[in-house]
Amino acid sequence: MPEMDLITAVVRRSRADDTLQAALDAGAPGITYFWARGTGVKEGLGYAGTLIEGEKQVLWVVTNRETTEKVLKAIADAGNLSLPGEGFAYVQTVTRAVGFVPPEKAQ
Numbered sequence: 001m002p003e004m005d006l007i008t009a010v011v012r013r014s015r016a017d018d019t020l021q022a023a024l025d026a027g028a029p030g031i032t033y034f035w036a037r038g039t040g041v042k043e044g045l046g047y048a049g050t051l052i053e054g055e056k057q058v059l060w061v062v063t064n065r066e067t068t069e070k071v072l073k074a075i076a077d078a079g080n081l082s083l084p085g086e087g088f089a090y091v092q093t094v095t096r097a098v099g100f101v102p103p104e105k106a107q
Helices: 012-027 040-051 065-078
Strands: 006-013 032-037 055-064 085-092
Touching: 006 012, 012 032, 012 055, 012 065, 012 085, 055 065, 065 085
Parallel strands: none
Antiparallel strands: 006 055, 006 085, 032 055
């Protein structure tokens, strides 16, 4: 099994389609996503917090280790994750997987 990572990203719903496409264009073999609502940061920002969308999209992207940074950067750029309240992303190592079909075998 190749070394793999799981990128989890939470982005504004209005940025979701662009972020999904950017991840795919950067080499993500596929994406699992779902809609979510969150609490936390926006409540602590007072009036400015009312400008932050409560509706989010969560993306799960399993990548081969060599494409992780490129896909993560594409997600961060497309999702505006460098701005407060826009969302966040993190990477976890995948130690075992069942049913994952590497992109080169899926063709």
